[in-house]
Amino acid sequence: MPALSVTGLKKNYGSFSVLDDLNLQIEKGSIHGLVGLNGSGKTTTIECILGLQAFNSGSITALGQSPKQLHLTKGKLVAIFDSPSLHPNLTVRQCLQHALLLCEKPTRSAPDVEKLLGVSRFSDFKIKNLSLGNKRRTSIAQALLGDPEFVVLDEPFNGLDAEGVDDVLELISTLNRDHGTTFLLSSHQLPYLEQICSHIAILHQGKISHSDTISNLLGSTQTTLQIKTPEIEAASKVLEKIPGVELLSIDADGYLNISISDSDSIAINQALVENKIPVAELILKRASLAGLFREITSGDAR
Amino acid sequence: MNGLLVAIKSELFVALRTFASKLIVAAPALIAAAQLLLVKLTEAGQQARDSLLGGSGFEQSVANNAYGFFVDGLSTGLTMLGLLLVAQGAYSFSYERDIGSIRHSLIRRVSRSSVLTAKLVHLHLLALLSVLLLLITSYLLSGMLWEYGAIAEDGFELISEQEIREEIWLGLRLALVPLPAAIAFGLLISVSAQSATQAVTTALGITLAIDIFKGLLGDMANYLYASFQPSLIDQSYLQSVSRIVRGYSDVLIDDSVLQLNMWVPFPALLLFFAAGLFIVQRRKI
Known part of the structure; x- marks a missing residue:
């Protein structure tokens, strides 16, 4: 019961x-x-x-x-x-x-x-x-x-x-x-x-x-990575080739947002460095209850 | 039954530790005592003035019988007690709902009907204690300030002490009978109101309105429980007893009115309490 x-x-x-x-x-x-x-x-x-x-x-x-x-x-x-x-x-x-x-x-x-x-x-x-x-x-x-x-x-x-x-x-x-x-x-x-x-x-x-x-x-929500780089297009091409990485968006502040469900931030950082793409910022956004909650309720704040 | 006992214990626990309950028990006795002392002071002043003006020292042995003052004290105390019980009845449930403490009782051990019944029992206990204290205070103080005795004129006993006591006992019973209905009325307002402030003002407002308008209702007022309790515009039998024990022989009371006094408050009590139980089961707490 x-x-x-x-x-x-x-x-x-x-x-x-x-x-x-x-x-x-x-x-x-x-x-x-x-x-x-x-x-x-x-x-x-x-x-x-x-x-x-x-x-x-x-x-x-x-x-x-x-x-x-x-x-x-x-x-x-x-x-x-x-x-x-x-x-x-x-x-x-x-x-x-x-x-x-x-x-x-x-x-x-x-x-x-x-x-x-x-x-x-x-x-x-x-x-x-x-x-x-x-x-x-x-x-x-x-x-x-x-x-x-x-x-x-x-x-x-x-x-x-x-x-x-x-x-x-x-x-x-x-x-x-x-x-x-x-x-x-x-x-x-x-x-x-x-x-x-x-x-x-x-x-x-x-x-x-x-x-x-x-x-x-x-488990059903994504861990996302925000990358700030002056070479967004080149970075996108490199990241596309990494398994488990999904390009999500490029926001107005110039951040490239990617989902990294099967990968980790170290491998991504390493791939960018090896391809001589300068990285200004790398921000990891882990899946959290707050993130999930915002995702579910977004656009409905009263 | 177990839930009701727990609810009563819970009520008494809080009552013993808060000021409101003590006020209800003590205030009627204190106000009656204050009245008796003031009357004595006024009377002493009057006697002093009479003797200075060369008065004859006329002894108002009849009017100054302590029994009359005892009944006046009771009447004043019971007037206050009636208002206090209505106010406290109205305050009790609504205040605990306002502060949220009643939720704990309801969730843990007692039903809504038990909570309301416990409040009814608790207020009756307070009323009982208050009446006992009022009786003792008024009786002792009246005896200290004046003398108890039979009503006599020219050495002839008009009303014996035994008869006086019987009249007072009848008047007291008739004045007490409406109090349970007054308590239940306060509780009914308490479960119906949105807040404690609203409950108290509404209950006192309605009680005073009934008091004012009962005179306009004529014989219809005899079907209102509130017509029989000592009040600001007093039509209670206790008011007549006050005249009887002072030797006034013009007091004529219709026996049917005394019967209505004895029996009208009971259905009013049941009606108010049943309505209170009905509402308390349905309202948000």
């Missing part, structure tokens, strides 16, 4: 269709990233999954429960939202003690998770007096008091400093590796997702346009 199964999800705001036949499967034990442009419906998707708002049609099952019955999972599914969602007049410790009431079988104590998330020294601070980063750490700490099987995070890196981001990435990685915790992360921070996720789903025009492992997704 998958941790999450979304089939044919449709959601309209009035006459505006946000999600149109969205399908998504998340296997247990995976770390699944959900990416999309602003307004693409990531938060709406998460809110529908969590039963926080109704949807027009489709079906959603998370840990075997429908969104309206998620409370029956008794804390096996938890969520961390883009806003901290904590009582501003409670202290950090009180917030964690409050969350303990909602855990059927707490596996960690409040001081333990405070230490884990680095908020021990703020434990007597009221939430309203904390920085956004520390509110977020507290929010994550609150979610980890039980032993959740499935954690949904909406923009978990917002407001965190570099150290905080590293801590959260490390925590996700450890929980996934040691406890088999499944994660669904919605974020605009594509490099972080590329670093941590096993799978990525790209939400575009109301649908999941791509959903696969990162290696499979990036």
